[in-house]
Amino acid sequence: MKAPDFDYVRVRSLDEALAALAAHGEGARILAGGQSLVPALNLRLLAPEILVDIGGIADLSGIALADGTIRIGAMTRHADLERSPEIARHVPLLARAVREIGHPAIRNRGTIGGSLAHADPASELPACVLALEARIVARGPSGERTIAASDFFRGLYETALGPDEILVRIEIPAAAAGERFAFHELARRHGDYAMAGIAALARDTGAATLRIAYFGIGSRPMLAAGAAAALRDHGASEAGAAAAVRALGADLEPQSDLQASAALRMHLAGVLLRRALKDLFPDAAGGREEEIA
Amino acid sequence: MARTASRNIGQSIPRLEAREKVTGRAEYVHHLRLPGMLYGKIFRSTVPHARIKSVDVSAAQALEGVYRVVTIDDIREAIPHPYYGPAFHDQPILADGKVRFAGEPVAVVLAADPHIAQEAVGLISAEYEELPAVFDEVEAMSSDVLVHDVLKPAATFPDLKHLAGRTGTNVALDYHLLRGDPEAGFAAADHVFEHTYRSQQVMHIPMEPFVSVADAADGRLTLHTASQSPSFVRIEIARLLGWPENRVRVKVPYLGGGFGGKLYIKLEALVTALSLVARRPVKVALTMEEQFFMVTRHPCTFTIKSGVNKDGTIVARTCKVVWNGGAYADIGPRVTQKAGFTSAGPYDIENVEIHSYAVYTNRPPCGALRGFGAPQTAWAYECHMDEIAEALGMDKVAFRRKNLLQNGRPQATGTIVQDAALEQALDQVADRLNWNEPLDRGDGRIRRGRGIAVGFKGITAPTTSVAIVNLYADGSCGLYISTVEMGQGSDTVMAQIAAEVLDMDAAAIKVVHPDTDVTPYDMGTLGSRSTFHMGTAVRLAAEDARKKIAELARELGLPEGSNLPLPELFRRKYGMQAGNIIGTASFIPKYEKPDAETGHSRNATPFWGVGASGAEVEVDTETGHYRITKLVNVADVGTALNPKLVQVQLSGAGIMQLGFTTTEEMVYRDGQLTNGSLADYKIPTLLDIPPEFINEHVDSEQKDGPFGGKGAGESTTIALSPAIGNALFDAVGVRLTDLPLTPEKIFRALCEANGTPLAGE
């Protein structure tokens, strides 16, 4: 199918973009890389009046390190993250995760801002920013505000962004010495959205700062706070791991779909957690394991 | 085989149309725009089974830019009996009082702008009185829910005559075969095994979706259509219109894939009716999503029972094969019969009984798809073979070899097997898998295994091909055939065959594409038949042309063997560069219709398609996810007339079947397809092809084939699924009986085997 009729404007500045949003209200949609929006239009799941293309706003893309924080512009493409030496050094979890997004053609167009704003529960980056304790900066008619990643994802394709707001950048604390991460996902085919995935981060060598985020399990990316607490209490020993896996029952709300049943997803969440622990705490949990995605 | 080197046969001649295609110049029906042409967009039923109370087209009709909205009542004005189909005249051009599957065409909007037509479709509404529906083939065998009130077989199939007027059943065809005395065989056997296996509904997914253009004017009709069977289209459309064939012209340029989907009548009857009603050329082009409602592959439930002696000899086998044909029969009855008669597998068994049923259900119609039922039957009989070997403690290759049909032995129908390299194919796969070497199976959570399978198929018969070789005044050559070039390389192979006889270069021959005003009859580009049937007709037509050249030379008083170039012969005869030599031939293979009760026939198939496959897998026992690390397919294609093209056919069929084995399945909820788009219906991508992917043909010859050749397009679909299923069993000890082989099914089977159910269930 083809998209329903819509108007299109390519804006040159954020102010212009905000003005367009203000003028059209709910009828306007921001167009970033178009890799989620255009398919949704073609399937006629959406029928906006006007697309506001923010691809021409130069200062929305780019990666910069200052004061121990990495700032990533919303229009930064997945492929730029993939190739960036700063990301590889200071946010290795993102560098690892971004490789799993679709295929090269999609990564060449798709943007980090679009991925977070779209909030597909099976997407990699939303879970990563949860694990990374990122701050998401949005700009609206009354200026900028910063939203903690943990407050950002509200439900299926639902975020804290208002219809008059634009996601402008993501701020992530740069990796400290001794920081470790784990990333695993299971999918039906190469390049598919995940049927279950985990992104986990420990800011130091112990479990005290551990954050575990899941994607592809429920209706939104989710932090497994109970599991993290169990690991803080018991350490990453077998007993700790077992307690953490048990705690997932309360942390997650797995859903059934064409790719997997809810019961299988819950099981996979446990398997992925144990694998993540092996990456994060190789001494306690014993060696990394090979994966068949 | 000692054969003198040829510049054509056995050479990997590059495809004649390769340059045209890679430069984007090849013509497809999708590109075609005729002056005054309207586009038709289809309004489809949203319920699987219902009486139509009313269809409200007023808002659509009122939309600016809409030319006309058409329902079955309008179509009746042009075609009084608007029912079509190759085996049964059961399919209405648009829903006629009833809908029988969700997605069935109910009305069409015509507009000069396809987007306006599409928008208007959204303004149509229909009121239905819903009827109970039946979706499962086994249920449909005995259900009170009837998809059709009365069976309406087409006259073209004499063996369906007895079904005419039958009521109170969903069974569109029952095929039976009896050889020996299976009951006595079971009674005497040391062991009896019985298992049931299922195949799911899948779709062809040609990258070029269905598309047809009709241009009816002044009592004549021209159809430009993406069809695999232009000759059939002409005959069936002429029948619907009550016109002589010569007033219907069917033209087919290149096809962007067919795989059996674009056979018989698809959109052609609809566009014809629309063009007659609108008095304008009309084009209907489906979207990728709509293709799921056009034609699909039969789901199949197959119960197989074998009596086996201690030494591994299979002494008796019964097969009950139930084919889910969907709402309209399409060519399903032929699938039922052709795949039915080989459903006991390529084994030499004294006592065999087969019952094969085509059953109507409220799903989208099912028809031919690469393999014509053979992959579904092989999925059952080759898993069954492994289960038996496992129970007997026999080596899986040795057990098969012991029972394999040898050339010279009668197959279940009684037809003597000839030129079927079954054992060679099996052995070659075993060799490539290093079957006699131990395999490191692993002992942790990753387990490895390997599996093997072999199968065969009969070829649709009897079918006819006619070819014309036209030598022009300058000695150059046109080859007029109705074989459709759909990516398989038929233009190239047919040119090679003609060139070989005429002593020319294949690349110098112009292959004229199907145009029923110009090219002669061919039954269709289907079922691995073209190389053998059309190839033979082309060879004979070229020989006929040679004979006529010799006659011309004699007529001109030239001594025998004078070898004067053809242009010179023409000049001497006509005094200038003028004239033609036209060689023609037709070919129909020997065939004997199977006996209605026993299924016996001395000539059940023109040749045998043979394929064997092997797979090595790695399974993660914690998740059920698996990786196919090695996939081997070996086929018997007779002489490989063009080895490169054979390679591409074998690997292409293998990748297609890999999707049908691992990820593809049309999933329904209450009769509604829930994954009818390529986002959710997952076909393999390049990255999903196993790292070691070996496709080979055995060294063999089809003695009565053109230069020893036979079909190659389906062989690797046959045994691939059971090879993978058997490998999974070998790795983790659980047997999956239902395709596709998903990680979740494997994991659940492991849970069950270990007595550790999933939490929360």
Ligand SMILES: Cc1cc2nc3c(=O)[nH]c(=O)nc-3n(C[C@H](O)[C@H](O)[C@H](O)COP(=O)(O)OP(=O)(O)OC[C@H]3O[C@@H](n4cnc5c(N)ncnc54)[C@H](O)[C@@H]3O)c2cc1C
């Ligand atoms: C075949 C295919 C496979 C894919 N596989 C994956 C995968 O495996 N994993 C994965 O994560 N993704 C996958 N994607 C999606 C891809 O990552 C998208 O790029 C991403 O989800 C959206 O980014 P975008 O820049 O393309 O946004 P767009 O499609 O342009 O926009 C998406 C939504 O976000 C809104 N939006 C965009 N930017 C902003 C902004 N700055 N402020 C406010 N709102 C904004 C838009 O209005 C729209 O509603 C796949 C896509 C395709 C087509």
